Amino acid sequence: MLHNAWLIALAPSIAFIVILFFGKRLPQRGAEVGIGAMTTMLALSLWLAVDWVTSDRQQVVSQHRWFDVGDWVIRVGTLTDGLTVMMLVVVSLISLLVQIFSAEYMRADRRFTHFFAILTLFSAAMSSFVMSANTIQMAVGWEVMALCSFLLIGHWWEEPHNVRGAAKALLTTRLSDVGLFIGIVVLFFAGNKTFSIVDINSAATAGTISSGLLLAGATALFVAAIGKSAQFPLHTWLPDAMAGPTPMSALIHAATMVVAGVYLLARLFPVFDGAFDILPGGGTNPIAVIGAITIVISALLAFVQHDVKKVLSYSTVSQLGYMVMAIGVGAWTAAMFHLFAHAFFKALLFLGAGSVSHSVHGFDIEKDMGGLRKTMPTTHLTFAIGSAALVGVIPLCGFWSKEQIVATAGQNGYTFFQLVAILGTLLTAGYITRCYYKMFWGEHRGSSTPHESPKLITVPLVILAVLTVISGFLEAPVLGIHLFSDWVTPSYAPAVHHESGIGWPFLVEIVVALVGIFVTWKACEKRVGMRTLSERSAVLAGFNRLLINRYYLDALYEQVIVRNVIRLGIHVDRYVDRAAIDGVVNASAAAAKTSGAAAVAAQSGRVQTYANAMFTVTVLVALILVVAQ
């Protein structure tokens, strides 16, 4: 199986075509094909995982000629290592659960088949992305994912609001993809004319790349990651992407696609390490800085949201910040472990939000929810587990991964970023406790009569909740367990130092999480929030306004940048094209017509006029050339 990972992407690719062309005529309108393909993917991925774990765990590259251009042979193929295997398992597992969930959640949707087709195409694109052996294949998967994201955000395209969200997501990520393409090109030449990931990594490790090229390539690719993984300052598309159906938000905008940027950083870690001097640490670098900024600013934004999906999306941005920062401080394994853990608990939270909205017909935590713990016990329990994991409550998976980020940042000498991570935990505890409290505690404020969701919805929730509880134990150094790092961490990533005994980050993380939850809980009970606080203090009121306006970044992008680019286009069309260039053309045509009319008055047609003119010009120019010689 290690040589045949491509089969994992083949299954959903075929399924996509089947659903697209025949889905509507099938009894389950295509859902059975999608779910069948996802099950196949998961089975194959698990088979691959078993093969990998039981092998000697050397990366396997199998490739074939794709095409020749000039003197270069471009190959296509798969790169299978621990990182690929881990990603494939996550993608196929979450895809399967989301599709099962969607079969119920989207049942009454008029574009049910279309929805399943695009979900399936997404899984194909993502799985081929993570197994790519070269950077071009990565670009293919990367862009097809963006397209699926666009189509799914705009799933209900009758509403202009949804279309705007879809276009914004596509254009913002595409803006950063300028970096992707330039980065690929630069690394192609830097790595001695190769797109091969393995070759580029080994060239970067060997130090044969000139530092200028390496820096240019790494910077460009990091820009790509910033857009895709919704990092500051390009994070603004992700909250607006919540316009799409909830299950796809869980899959694409929480668990899988948005981590593609982080995956890129991890996959080409030697390039970023070489360019930004991540290790040995102690200094600072753009990756860690951007990650740290993102953690804090988006966690703060989550406090002022009323839409549960918006809270969760800012939370996703913040957690992606953790992953990016972890890469930036050289905590490679911790970053990947957090990616792994986050996939479960964030998908769980999104699907939980979906389950709630399925019941209360809305997403507003103030107006539609409250007191749901009684009426929706399964959803409540699983959502509580997901929230606790997000905060990092021991012993849920989020605790182990976050604790490892903090610990490794310390080991590598990045003390400041350690503190940011801990601050992030405090903020996370605050916003998610607020959200959870408003959804499930107090009295029901909505007009609906809530009820627990059917099995197709709750079963995926329970499975994800179980995974959230147990998956953290794949890497629990204090218990002497480090399966995840044994299986996933490749030779080019920094090795993990397993400290014996309990360090201070371990204890601090436990305490901060619990304190954060406790304080917020008390505040919620006393109805203290951003709104009440800003009534008491002008400074806080200003801060609140800043948050509600999302730091005015959207205003900057949409009102200033986009608007002026369009205005520039209108000016180009009106003044340069029509007035200037065409002005000259029309004037000279008029002049030619006047002079031509005198010379060839006998002739009636204009075509003849110009034919004559042409031959005159020809003869003249030819004469000039002969004379010049």
Place this chain on the structure above:
Amino acid sequence: MTAFDSIVLSAAVFSPTLGAGVMMLLPKARQRAHLTIALVASVFTMVAGIGVAIAFDYSSSATGQFGVDLSWIDVINSRYQLSVDGLSLPLVLLTMLITVSCMVYSWFHLPEPVNAKPFLALMLILETGLIGSFLARDLLLFFVFFEVVLLPMYFIVGIWGGQRRQYASLKFFVYTFLGSAFMLAAFLAIYFLGPHTFDMAQLANSPLSALARTTQLLIFGGLFIGFAVKVPVFPLHTWMPDTHTAAPTVASVMLAAVMLKLGAYGLIRIALPILPEAATAFAPWMGLLGVVAIVYGALACLAQTDMKRLVAFSSLAHMGFVMLGISTLSAVGLNAALFAMVAHGLISAMLFFVAGSIQERVETREISDLGGMSARAPKLSWVFGFCVVASFGLPGLAGFWGEFFSILAAFDPVHSSTTGFRWLMVVAAIGALLGVAYSVSMFTRVAFGPVGKAFKHLRVADVTKCEYIAWVPLLALVLMLGVYPAALLDVSNDSINKVADILSGATK
């Protein structure tokens, strides 16, 4: 050499004319007969093309095959020379395929004033001119075919066009005719100052390096202006949006898909190999103009309100990538240019078809009046969406490779302007972003959102059978070339490398 070998290219060039000749014998009232003859003639031409593609020796794709060499105008040593190599073959097949699509499409979509006989006959003559241009190996013969393209298009736009057709057709005519004047002058200069031949192969083997540098530059300049009008290169492009806006659908398709390719083809086939040193001197300017076209075209697209005009400006941007690829003078850049040409041929043809079909259904192309098309004609929306996505260069579809490898080649041009070209590369990549912006904006405004004015009170048909027959081959090729670019590159690579070798010799 078998009989097939010696006549197949001539058959490919003149079958359409023959079809037009037969049509001339029939009265114009017999519309169905004219449609049938035109379709049969174009299909027969396509069969000849497929025959060539099958019998073609791909192991020596750099050499001209199925060559014909007959005496023509002995006085000036101009010969009737045709042959096909890896550079011509893809473009010839593209021409044939697009013509067949147009003929199928015309079956139910004849433009006003409906008069099948002259319209289809002109289309067929147009095809002869295009195929002849791609196959001619004699400069004068090339010129004749190049001009044969011009007149049918002039009449088609002038007679069957929409608003402002007189202005548009005349503008088209003046622009291209003046361009041709420069080109002809350059050909004559090559003849008289060079080895007194019009034979392209001979000229390419003995580049005119003995000439004074200024003369070389002047001749190249003449060729460049001639070809640049057709490409079109900024700022010689303003005929194109007007012509497209006025032209009937199939004329727009032929124009965008095939005719624009004549210019870039001429540069690669004639200008670069015959005058490699002048090409090296011109390269930075070509690259600059290419990148200006990319950004300028994309910005102008943002301002357009008419679908066809928007697609026309997008052609300017796409051909900018072709120019950028050519200007690197490297094998990769030239391959990228050819790939982008073929891809743009397929994709822009589809976009013009779709725009035409929309206009036919709702009688408008104003983007602001459309909207919500997915609710009325979902399949047409899917097709449209596929083409838009291909047009902005989604990796995995044909539009990607040409643009990506142009950008890649610009990082490492053969000539010495490396630093400048790296900046051009960055600007081109940003231009590609603007390409996504206008494409997505057009798509969402036409296909998504609430049902617009145009669709509100109409029940429109979704994609018809006739449209499927015309479109599916193009759509399938867009996908196939995107997934498996070797299908084109394996044909063209050796021929391109041959040109690149001549150029790299000149830059040293």
